[in-house]
Each structure stands twice: as C-alpha cells, then as structure tokens.
Amino acid sequence: MISFRDNIVFLLAKAHQRAQSVLKGHLQTFGLTPMQCLFMESLWEEDGLSVGEIGRRILLDTATLAGILDRMVTAGWVRREADPLDGRVARVYLSEKARTAIDGLAIAIEQTNNELLNGFSLEEKLLFKRLLRDIKD
Amino acid sequence: MISFRDNIVFLLAKAHQRAQSVLKGHLQTFGLTPMQCLFMESLWEEDGLSVGEIGRRILLDTATLAGILDRMVTAGWVRREADPLDGRVARVYLSEKARTAIDGLAIAIEQTNNELLNGFSLEEKLLFKRLLRDIKD
DNA sequence: GATCTTTACCTTGCATACAAGGTAAAATTG
C-alpha cells in the first residue's frame, strides 16, 4: 500500500497547485488568471486563431474555452469575429489593451519561471522539463 | 519572449492534466474521482480525522473540502460526526463500503503510477519525484 | 442536388479550486 505522498498523480497535482499560485500572484496586477494569460500567449504566436486552433495549441477542450473566451471578451482583452469564409469558425483577435500588456506579461511569466526553478541546476531544469513532457506521451 | 511550450507552469499543468485523466480512467469502475480517492486515502492512514486535518494532509483548503465531503457522504463512502469534545470539529469516518473498496483502489492507484512512469528508468522516476517535491519548496 | 457525415462551436451538468466573508465554539486575556 503506497502512501499518496509517493503517488506521482498527487505530486504532480500539488506541484501544479504551487506553480499556479505563483503565476497567479505575478499576474494579479494585470487582472488576468494564468489560463487567460496562456490563452493570450497562443495569440501572440498567431493572432486571429480560431477557437478550435487555440484549444489544440494550449490543450484545452472547447467547452472550457468558451467560458474563458467570454470573460476575456467582456474584459476587453480580445474580440471575437466570425470567419467570413466558414460560417462555423469563430476567430479571436487581440485588442490594443492586450498588445500593450504583452511586455509586462512576458516579464511576469519569466519571473514566475525563475522563482519556481530557483533551487535547480541547469541540468535539473532541463531534465525536469523533459520528464514533464515525456510522462505518458 | 519564451514560448508557453517552455513554460514550467504550462508543462506542469499539462502533465497534471494527463495524470488526472489516467487515474480517472482507472477509478471509473468505482464511481470515484481522483480527489475523492485521495480524500479516502488520508483516512486509510488515520480514520476519524477532522476536516481541517484532512485538508492539511492532502493540501486542500476547507472550502473545496466541504463540497467533496458532502458528495462522499451522499455516496455513502464516509460518514461525518461531530467531535464530542470540541463543538467546532467535524470528524470523518470510512464506511464499510469504503473499507471493502480499499484493496481494489490501491491496485488502481498502483496501475496508474506504473502506466504514467512506464517510459522512465528507476533513476528518472526517483529524480522526477524529488524535483516535483522540491519545486518552490 | 438531396442525403449523409464531418466539423466547429455551443450549452448544460458536475467536480474541483480558492478568496473572502460569516458563525459558533474554544482558548486567552485582563
């Protein structure tokens, strides 16, 4: 009988919890949640993505995405437009407010990563990321 | 500008997502969620814990715990009793149904761990757990 | 071109998660 303290699911859940908490703190001044920030990051790569494409990039299903998108439209971070060529597709574009915030957000993200990985050597950081990517595919 | 694909928060979130999904699959036959199972595991260690003590062990705040406890009482996994010595404290006890399920649940948990860490060497498994424990404290 | 299937998105229902604020019992203090 293994203790939950040695369970990889538990360890992942709690490391994730702490990481979310740190990022949340750094994003507080922007009024953004970690997930909303991630949502925007996908649009930094390519503005005007469809809802489905955003979901594929940040690995989130469209049911969850719908709520996040609604809140971000309401808060003025993005706007949503119907695709003129395909009536099914909803495209998402960054607002001016979002573009202005990018640099500050990038710094907050950078600081979060540094703070989280503070105690690790370079080798450990790289290995940690590899293990996180490789676990169960 | 770092891509979110190299962001440790993102990597943790998605590894966590996959781990939850695998465990969820293994628990489906029991009608338990991963968190409900974790809740019960704390009582395997020590039956009759208070709500607050459970929260400290599995690192969850009491607001979240309240809902989980309600659902588990309704489903007949645990019962809740007022502490006779301290009117503020609510204690939680495993039901017979829960005790009967323990062995099967332990196997499901074991299988989940094996499946998740399948591709890793023993050294990698140990290092991975250490890194997860050590990140940000 | 009418039918069928696929795709893209949406809505609903359920289960975490936490912040913030409330209540009552216990412990502390004067």
Added chain:
DNA sequence: CAATTTTACCTTGTATGCAAGGTAAAGATC
C-alpha cells in the same frame, strides 16, 4: 468571569476542466 482573540468550519462567488449532447455550416457521396 467578561471581553477578546483564535480556531474550525461553512457559504458564496468566480474560474477552471471535462463529458455529453445539441446545432448549424461545410464537405462527401450518390
């Protein structure tokens, strides 16, 4: 022992997250 503080728990509001089922547009098939 009365007043204050602390503790334990609860409730509410907001934000993920997924399963399941619905709708409408696009594509495929005949």
